[in-house]
Amino acid sequence: MTLNSTPLIGFIGLGHMGGHMSANLVRAGHRLLVHDLNAEAVQRLVDLGAERAESIAELAAACDVVITMLPGPPQVEAVIREMGPLLRPGSVWVDMSTSTPAAARVLDDLLSERDVSRLDAPVSGMAKGAASGMLQIFVGGETAVLERVRPLFEVMGDPERVLHVGGLGAGYTVKLMINQLWFSHLVAAAEVLTVGVKAGVDLEVLHRSLLASPAASSFLANDLPSIFADDYDESFAMKLACKDLGLSIDLGRDVGVPTPISAHVEQIYRTALAKYGPDSGEMIPVRLAEEYAGLLLRPAEAQETAA
């Protein structure tokens, strides 16, 4: 099947990310049928012009393309088990969640009998990238299937950074490795900044020096500064960050590669989750380092002892 000029797009999972991504598709003129367990999230999309699906079954039976943007493997598996037998022959299921190949392939035999294609296409770029339609998208699956849905990716993401990274499952793997490295950057940066400031260097001078050095990173340049403004990024919840770290370590175990650094970073994240709660922001492990040092990484008050 080739998609006709006005395909109906199903979108399941309208949270911090999916809410913006689906809104951008509606604003770009696509016809959307949406579903979420959260009625308010659905209403926000209906107010923008999307149609409400009363059930996953209704959505699956009606749509040419179904996009899922769910918390993780248990939700992805539950949704595909429910909708898989009902997806239209010739349709495409695109899972953009940060998940694992195992959760997505539970119905592969059935999907292929029904001529349903699928892609894994997780994203990076945070909620701000979802809002601006400039996500990075890492696609696993067949080239021909990617080309059929590329126009949708180019609405949700930066067309220059819709990357085909391999066959089915490769998108999930790339995304887990990106997150693992990003969380590792965060933990390492929090440690050196708190030590350096505690030792008497001005925070901004230290930050500028790191950026001018071989130790510079995109994390230090683009992401860390939100801490200076007291923003630990609650648009990505710690429960999801810890889910990603667990999946990344599972992957290392599955392929037989030791991951001592990842395991340590995960423990720091889980300590922060236990202390600050599952809905605290993904950058809250910086607060742990701040507490250990007895200071806050704030330009004006970095030298002050935290209460």
Ligand code: NAD
């Ligand atoms: P979220 O928790 O804000 O949203 C998930 C949505 O899925 C919620 O609205 C929830 O009600 C809905 N949902 C859960 N189970 C459902 C079901 N069975 N049927 C229908 N709806 C269901 O999560 P998010 O922050 O939008 O993240 C979504 C995915 O994107 C996750 O896999 C996450 O790891 C990944 N991700 C998040 C960010 C970020 O910055 N938030 C960035 C990149 C990737």
